Amino acid sequence: MAYGPSKNRSRSQNEPREPNLIPIMNLFIVIIPMLMTIMVTVHLAMIEITLPTEAAGGGGGDEATEELEELPKIITLALLPDRFELMVEGIEEIITIPQLSVGTYDYFTLDQNIARLKENNENQGTIDLLPDPTVKFDTLLRSIDICKSNNFPNIKYLTSSTKYYKAK
Amino acid sequence: MNVLSVKVNRAGGGRFQSRNRGNKTKDLNITSLIDILTILLVFMIKNISMDAAQKNAPEGMILPTTVTINELIESGKAVFLKIYPDKILYGAESIEVGSLQDFLNKPEIRNSLLRLLQMEARSIISTNNKPCLLIQADKELPCRYITEFIKFSAQASFANIYFSAIHTDNRDEILGL
Numbered sequence: 001m002a003y004g005p006s007k008n009r010s011r012s013q014n015e016p017r018e019p020n021l022i023p024i025m026n027l028f029i030v031i032i033p034m035l036m037t038i039m040v041t042v043h044l045a046m047i048e049i050t051l052p053t054e055a056a057g058g059g060g061g062d063e064a065t066e067e068l069e070e071l072p073k074i075i076t077l078a079l080l081p082d083r084f085e086l087m088v089e090g091i092e093e094i095i096t097i098p099q100l101s102v103g104t105y106d107y108f109t110l111d112q113n114i115a116r117l118k119e120n121n122e123n124q125g126t127i128d129l130l131p132d133p134t135v136k137f138d139t140l141l142r143s144i145d146i147c148k149s150n151n152f153p154n155i156k157y158l159t160s161s162t163k164y165y166k167a168k
Numbered sequence: 169m170n171v172l173s174v175k176v177n178r179a180g181g182g183r184f185q186s187r188n189r190g191n192k193t194k195d196l197n198i199t200s201l202i203d204i205l206t207i208l209l210v211f212m213i214k215n216i217s218m219d220a221a222q223k224n225a226p227e228g229m230i231l232p233t234t235v236t237i238n239e240l241i242e243s244g245k246a247v248f249l250k251i252y253p254d255k256i257l258y259g260a261e262s263i264e265v266g267s268l269q270d271f272l273n274k275p276e277i278r279n280s281l282l283r284l285l286q287m288e289a290r291s292i293i294s295t296n297n298k299p300c301l302l303i304q305a306d307k308e309l310p311c312r313y314i315t316e317f318i319k320f321s322a323q324a325s326f327a328n329i330y331f332s333a334i335h336t337d338n339r340d341e342i343l344g345l
Binding site: 021024025028031039042044048049051079104105107111133135138139140142144148159 | 198199201202205206208209212213215225231232233234235236237238239240241302305306307308309310311312314315318319322327328329330331332333334335339342343344345
């Protein structure tokens with residue numbers, strides 16, 4: 001006499017079998033820490049500066065004189081311990097941007113002034129930068145960044161300690 | 169007085185019998201965990217960057233923040249110089265050169281660093297590349313040292329100088345707004 005299938009057997013055939021997730025778990029446990037270690041959380045940027053070169057002297061004649069007239073005006077930004085100073089070649093007036101409070105530079109006004117200088121000197125793409133030795137690196141880089149974002153891609157770092165302005 | 173009583177089932181000839189209910193091990197449901205890990209995995213794969221230059225943020229140094237990014241010049245090869253407030257580290261291997269005061273005051277320190285830079289510049293030039301100096305300095309460092317290093321690197325034939333910074337898209341942060 002044949003017996004019918006047991007209850008247990010029929011139940012095990014009807015129920016869906018659970019996949020074995022342990023190998024996947026093992027893989028994930030290895031991959032996720034590995035990815036976390038190599039993941040870039042901070043994106044670094046590079047800011048290029050150029051060094052001052054010796055000015056090409058000499059030259060003369062009418063053609064050279066005509067070329068000189070079309071040369072862009074030299075713009076110099078001095079980073080001083082208590083203010084920024086902007087000077088444009090041929091203009092005696094120096095734009096002075098004092099600090100908002102002790103240790104807090106007015107980057108917003110600097111940005112506005114540099115944008116205005118760019119409008120007036122569209123053919124100029126270089127700013128000469130003269131930092132005071134006591135000025136912090138953060139101030140230097142922010143100033144370079146402001147110049148570059150206002151379409152002055154070339155920053156000439158003046159390493160000379162000679163001041164550019166006239167003694168009063 | 170409370171007495172802890174333990175009931176022992178010794179129906180089967182004095183032997184302990186296992187309880188049927190406790191015999192079955194419960195399966196741990198890890199489906200939800202797998203779901204979370206899959207999302208994490210996809211997110212990380214999307215955000216991963218194999219760019220080595222972006223991973224070289226020096227430890228223990230607070231870099232300034234900038235909006236603009238410049239790329240290395242074509243066929244340029246960068247030499248790293250990490251300037252901490254208390255020490256100078258040279259190259260990708262972070263060889264300690266000395267302190268900033270040593271650099272300014274001790275000629276032997278300056279000469280050894282100059283020799284290292286010159287050697288590196290020569291080896292880069294010999295491979296038809298252009299030597300670039302990547303200065304990574306703490307944001308609180310006075311510019312006096314930066315100027316000295318720029319002058320110094322110019323002596324060692326490094327014409328292209330780069331500063332390292334943390335990139336941000338928020339311009340207001342730069343303007344202090």
